[in-house]
Amino acid sequence: GDSVTQMEGPVTLSEEAFLTINCTYTATGYPSLFWYVQYPGEGLQLLLKATKADDKGSNKGFEATYRKETTSFHLEKGSVQVSDSAVYFCARDNTDKLIFGTGTRLQVFP
Amino acid sequence: DTGVSQDPRHKITKRGQNVTFRCDPISEHNRLYWYRQTLGQGPEFLTYFQNEAQLEKSRLLSDRFSAERPKGSFSTLEIQRTEQGDSAMYLCASSTGTSGFEQYFGPGTRLTVT
Numbered sequence: 001g002d003s004v005t006q007m008e009g010p011v012t013l014s015e016e017a018f019l020t021i022n023c024t025y026t027a028t029g030y031p032s033l034f035w036y037v038q039y040p041g042e043g044l045q046l047l048l049k050a051t052k053a054d055d056k057g058s059n060k061g062f063e064a065t066y067r068k069e070t071t072s073f074h075l076e077k078g079s080v081q082v083s084d085s086a087v088y089f090c091a092r093d094n095t096d097k098l099i100f101g102t103g104t105r106l107q108v109f110p
Numbered sequence: 111d112t113g114v115s116q117d118p119r120h121k122i123t124k125r126g127q128n129v130t131f132r133c134d135p136i137s138e139h140n141r142l143y144w145y146r147q148t149l150g151q152g153p154e155f156l157t158y159f160q161n162e163a164q165l166e167k168s169r170l171l172s173d174r175f176s177a178e179r180p181k182g183s184f185s186t187l188e189i190q191r192t193e194q195g196d197s198a199m200y201l202c203a204s205s206t207g208t209s210g211f212e213q214y215f216g217p218g219t220r221l222t223v224t
Contacts, residue, residue: 043114043201043215043216044153044201045215046214091152095166096211097143097155097158098145098153098155098211100153
């Protein structure tokens with residue numbers, strides 16, 4: 001069935017470092033792709049999305065590009081902050097529901 | 111717009127007891143979803159409603175689970191004869207059902223079965 005695969009965490013970075021979190025998805029159909037973020041003690045929040053190939057989603061300095069040829073949607077940020085510490089989930093839609101990856105924990109130290 | 115709310119936020123119950131959770135979606139959203147999240151995993155789809163109609167149920171949703179959305183507004187998720195394996199975070203989300211299926215999540219109800 002459809003699935004999403006994320007790189008395992010935790011990812012540990014110093015403040016102002018460059019971030020990449022890898023995400024690949026199964027290519028059935030023409031899914032929309034999403035990154036959700038879960039801050040400690042809070043619910044899932046939509047971070048960004050892309051609905052078709054070559055679209056770039058962006059928000060709060062984070063970016064991800066929908067790459068159909070590599071079935072990827074990697075999350076990037078040029079300079080992370082301590083406040084970015086959270087768990088990041090990649091997801092694709094499947095008909096009317098979301099399929100999530102297992103999540104990647106990001107820890108940013110000052 | 112106050113967002114998606116869920117009640118209770120935490121529930122501790124003994125094995126074999128029944129529990130019921132409530133979700134109030136964003137008011138203009140006609141789609142409502144239930145997911146389950148266990149430690150270290152991403153959310154897994156359980157079921158969803160469009161208005162009051164339950165349109166899909168996951169095979170994860172055993173006969174002990176039932177969900178309703180009687181008036182197309184709030185929804186309830188009931189688990190009968192709880193088992194320790196039911197311990198998880200139960201998440202509710204809502205959407206308008208428009209393109210891109212952007213879903214807005216509530217804070218979740220954490221269930222612990224002892």
